[in-house]
Amino acid sequence: MTSMTQIVAFGGVVLLGAMSPGPDFAVVVRRSAVSGRGYGMAAALGISMGVFAWVVAAATGVAALLAASAAAFTVVKVVGAAYLLYLGVKALRSALRRGEEPRPDVAADPGRRSPWAAFAEGLLTNVLNPKAALFFVALVPQFVGGGASLADTLVLSLIALGGTVTWFLVVAAIVGTLRKAFARPAVRRAVDGLTGVALIGLGVKLAAAGRP
Template identity: 75%
Template structure:
């Protein structure tokens, strides 16, 4: 629930493209959480945490992706243009699959998610737990993620008319871009601890 890259992507998608696109981004984040929890419960995420090379590769790719999203948001904030037309399904003319992919990649390319789950999951899964236990834990994590981000997407989507005002839209794009770039830089310089 803490603000981070996933939160920024869901808020921006909901504000700029609408509730359905925010919910698609939320679904992407949730699938990412599901994969990370399964990877953690099965020990795969521990390999990422212990391998400096694997961690660095995921970290650099993830930081690059956050920087890309941040620059894209900044460009949108600086672009001159008229009012956002709410009758368009997506101002970027990209479908819900693009929003889903943004959410998924933002989550999956963040090695800090793996480190967080490595610290958390073992408290809930015993050493002799089977795949079924890991699956149940994954579904619980996904349910919490889905509920939270659907709530965020729906609240921001309900305020979309406010976000359609050029000054507000540019402010949201600028702030989101700044947040994503800052998170990308923070991820790029972060260690494994």
């Protein structure tokens, strides 16, 4: 049975992991700044569902198989890096676009104007990151043993989801509150440019990463 001390400690470690700069943070910030608070929150929910899935995978041993398999790790790494590069290039193209200021609700998702696109972007950014698998493979066994019950796994997964979604919803709310400032063309291009460079850099770093 997972104790309250374990729950608090696990939630704290996951929250610190969520707060560290990375692709998840970049996606939520750009979505909130460019498309609005609702889109940023949708991306935050997608990221949190990815974290939930990783905790379940780590507790059931699936994530450990991914971490142990060179082929599986490489496939996820390459696909994840390509996705980050795609997001980064898309952001840079938006930053370099001249002429009429794009409408905020359309610019981030040309042809896909639903927050579900932002949710999917957040989800894919997280689940295609093999470093998340390594993080939870190292973390989860410290809180659940080999004979962990379904209830223990579910509790830890919900704690991870709750902590992650709380942090990124706060980020989305803060950035969304500053929407008027971000709506200015010069600021908008700066946000797109900075997050685009960050995502491309993270994609390159992920592509070059090896298994520990």
